[in-house]
Amino acid sequence: MTIILSAWHTNATPTDSLLLDSITKQLSIQEVKVTAQRKTTAVMPVQRLSGEKLQQLSVQNVADALRYFSGVQVKDYGGVGGIKTVDIRSMGSHHLGVFYDGIEIGNAQNGTVDLGKFSMDNLEEISLYNGQKSELLQSAKDYGSAGTLYLRTRRPVFKAGKPYNIQVGMKAGTFGLANPSVLYEHQLTENLHLSANAEYTYATGRYHFRIHKLNPDRSVAWDTVGIRQNGDVQAFRAEAGLFGYLPRGKWHVKGYYYQSEKGIPRAIIRNVWTSSQRQWDRNSFVQGSYQDEWDVGARRIGEGHRTLKWLMSGKYSNDYMRYLNPDTTLMYIDNHFTQHEIYLTTSLQYDIFSWWGVSLSGDYQFNSLYSNMVHFPYPRRHTGLVAAATAWHYKWIRAQASVLSSSVKDKIKRSTQLTQHAAERLQRFTPAVFLSYQPYLKEELYIRAFYKKVFRMPTFNDLYYTDIGNISLKPEDATQYDAGVEYTKSIAFRSSLRSLQLHVKTDGYFNQVNNKIVAIPKGNSQYRWQMMNLGYVEITGVDVNMGLTLGFAHDVRWDIQMTYTYQRAKDLTDPKDPLTYGGQIAYIPRHSGSVTSCIAWNDWSLNYSFIYVGERYHNSANIAMNYEPSWYTHDLALSKRFSFRTWDLSTSVEVNNLLNQQYDIILNYPMPGLNGKVVLKATF
Numbered sequence: 001m002t003i004i005l006s007a008w009h010t011n012a013t014p015t016d017s018l019l020l021d022s023i024t025k026q027l028s029i030q031e032v033k034v035t036a037q038r039k040t041t042a043v044m045p046v047q048r049l050s051g052e053k054l055q056q057l058s059v060q061n062v063a064d065a066l067r068y069f070s071g072v073q074v075k076d077y078g079g080v081g082g083i084k085t086v087d088i089r090s091m092g093s094h095h096l097g098v099f100y101d102g103i104e105i106g107n108a109q110n111g112t113v114d115l116g117k118f119s120m121d122n123l124e125e126i127s128l129y130n131g132q133k134s135e136l137l138q139s140a141k142d143y144g145s146a147g148t149l150y151l152r153t154r155r156p157v158f159k160a161g162k163p164y165n166i167q168v169g170m171k172a173g174t175f176g177l178a179n180p181s182v183l184y185e186h187q188l189t190e191n192l193h194l195s196a197n198a199e200y201t202y203a204t205g206r207y208h209f210r211i212h213k214l215n216p217d218r219s220v221a222w223d224t225v226g227i228r229q230n231g232d233v234q235a236f237r238a239e240a241g242l243f244g245y246l247p248r249g250k251w252h253v254k255g256y257y258y259q260s261e262k263g264i265p266r267a268i269i270r271n272v273w274t275s276s277q278r279q280w281d282r283n284s285f286v287q288g289s290y291q292d293e294w295d296v297g298a299r300r301i302g303e304g305h306r307t308l309k310w311l312m313s314g315k316y317s318n319d320y321m322r323y324l325n326p327d328t329t330l331m332y333i334d335n336h337f338t339q340h341e342i343y344l345t346t347s348l349q350y351d352i353f354s355w356w357g358v359s360l361s362g363d364y365q366f367n368s369l370y371s372n373m374v375h376f377p378y379p380r381r382h383t384g385l386v387a388a389a390t391a392w393h394y395k396w397i398r399a400q401a402s403v404l405s406s407s408v409k410d411k412i413k414r415s416t417q418l419t420q421h422a423a424e425r426l427q428r429f430t431p432a433v434f435l436s437y438q439p440y441l442k443e444e445l446y447i448r449a450f451y452k453k454v455f456r457m458p459t460f461n462d463l464y465y466t467d468i469g470n471i472s473l474k475p476e477d478a479t480q481y482d483a484g485v486e487y488t489k490s491i492a493f494r495s496s497l498r499s500l501q502l503h504v505k506t507d508g509y510f511n512q513v514n515n516k517i518v519a520i521p522k523g524n525s526q527y528r529w530q531m532m533n534l535g536y537v538e539i540t541g542v543d544v545n546m547g548l549t550l551g552f553a554h555d556v557r558w559d560i561q562m563t564y565t566y567q568r569a570k571d572l573t574d575p576k577d578p579l580t581y582g583g584q585i586a587y588i589p590r591h592s593g594s595v596t597s598c599i600a601w602n603d604w605s606l607n608y609s610f611i612y613v614g615e616r617y618h619n620s621a622n623i624a625m626n627y628e629p630s631w632y633t634h635d636l637a638l639s640k641r642f643s644f645r646t647w648d649l650s651t652s653v654e655v656n657n658l659l660n661q662q663y664d665i666i667l668n669y670p671m672p673g674l675n676g677k678v679v680l681k682a683t684f
Contacts, residue, residue, distance in 0.1 A: 335373060355394055401434070409426075587616050
């Protein structure tokens with residue numbers, strides 16, 4: 001991995017002509033590539049899973065991995081093919097930006113990203129930021145979300161004398177799971193690498209379940225035992241990329257294709273669980289980025305050169321979705337949707353001094369949506385973003401500030417009575433300020449705080465969906481306040497316990513969400529809804545992360561990670577409604593947490609994970625009939641790596657939900673009980 005050090009983080013070597021004149025002898029050495037990560041301290045809170053730790057978790061996709069982060073709630077509709085969305089700090093999934101290799105994954109239609117579509121096999125790192133990254137060289141979009149999730153795929157790394165890597169994998173498990181995958185990497189030249197990978201996923205999605213519901217008086221309302229129906233999935237994913245390296249920069253181009261067909265299991269209500277709804281998805285995009293750096297003038301002797309960094313990225317995506325409900329007893333629906341997106345961004349970073357840098361970013365995005373629905377308005381959206389940011393540090397203090405200008409304009413190709421006028425041009429300015437303080441320079445203790453304002457535009461479905469959309473919707477505004485402390489301590493011993501590293505991170509936060517967009521019934525029909533700005537929510541919470549790594553003799557290592565989240569998310573929409581006013585908002589537990597533990601010895605590893613989600617309500621009316629009990633799962637995995645002369649074999653046996661707990665994350669959508677998986681991966 002090539003590391004480019006920002007000049008405002010570290011001092012460069014002096015290259016002043018006066019110093020050059022004093023050199024009487026020149027020495028030449030071979031180029032050295034640094035592969036270790038440079039230790040940096042981010043101003044903003046960050047949670048990260050990478051490398052072996054990411055692969056050790058008993059998870060099938062990105063959404064499963066995010067359950068081990070604090071402050072995160074995953075909405076999972078069950079099974080391998082079930083839709084999975086993420087909510088960070090109770091802000092709603094629309095306020096979370098998801099970035100794939102540095103470029104955001106968009107969905108102008110409904111604003112959410114189904115993280116169940118992304119495999120773990122090709123991922124190198126998952127990072128979750130509350131606020132935004134500490135980097136200055138980033139797109140304007142990076143500044144526009146309450147939280148950001150970064151998915152970084154692996155870049156090819158080659159051993160000396162071996163210009164290729166081949167990896168073949170197979171996962172097989174309960175519920176008919178079969179998941180073969182293949183990866184090929186080739187070193188075309190010293191500075192040009194090729195990577196291509198593909199995988200296929202098949203699962204019947206048939207698992208046993210039991211749902212036991214009680215009336216408010218604790219009598220049994222209904223008790224259902226059955227096999228989950230219509231949860232099958234067939235999915236194919238393929239990616240190919242070129243990675244280039246420059247003397248002081250890098251570039252890459254990537255193509256992505258995903259296609260799936262899956263059943264949509266219905267909610268289990270009063271012994272009825274059969275369903276015939278289907279969904280087809282076809283997602284493809286081509287994206288690329290170019291990054292370089294130049295010296296633009298010498299500073300004083302001993303402070304190196306001023307540097308200018310440039311980042312340019314672009315993307316085109318095409319997303320198709322078909323939803324079919326053939327049940328005419330309810331409402332026959334056969335809707336087709338096609339989205340197009342064009343996205344361009346450029347960013348400049350100028351390091352004025354070694355301790356002060358500034359940046360300017362500009363983005364343009366075009367979105368359009370087509371459908372076969374009658375009287376569909378065919379909306380198009382033009383979005384312009386400009387962000388100015390600065391970062392400054394001096395000994396024990398680090399600071400970053402930014403302001404984002406957002407301009408959004410919608411146009412309608414076909415007007416209807418409900419959408420006679422497109423939304424007026426919207427212009428917003430959203431500032432952010434971040435501070436970090438290190439009281440003792442010799443101790444890794446950091447105190448930090450941030451303030452940030454964000455907003456999210458109504459989606460195309462919110463505004464224009466036939467007989468549901470509301471063209472008068474206002475954007476949803478949010479304000480974030482955060483204060484936290486982080487401490488790391490490493491100790492070496494001369495005993496059977498060789499080393500100890502402790503890492504503790506705690507953040508308290510307060511969020512306000514105004515003009516929350518909600519759907520309310522229209523008239524007496526449950527099939528006709530209207531989107532409205534009705535909500536106001538206040539969220540107070542605490543996130544705690546603790547990690548302990550113990551190194552023993554004989555290459556034994558024990559790694560323990562723990563997270564805990566407390567959230568009080570109050571619905572303060574209507575003071576006249578005693579049932580909902582002040583109630584905890586839907587599906588947000590007050591207490592949740594996780595524990596992961598890994599004991600590794602030579603090529604063996606034993607991994608244990610525990611997830612707990614506390615009591616919740618499926619409505620802001622916190623009454624007995626809306627109560628949802630707590631749930632927890634225990635997962636266990638045993639892994640072994642075998643090394644042969646020219647290839648390696650990694651094996652893993654996983655047992656998930658070890659105690660076979662029956663639970664649901666979303667009301668009446670039961671999750672799988674005891675299940676298992678075998679993983680084989682050969683590397684040549």
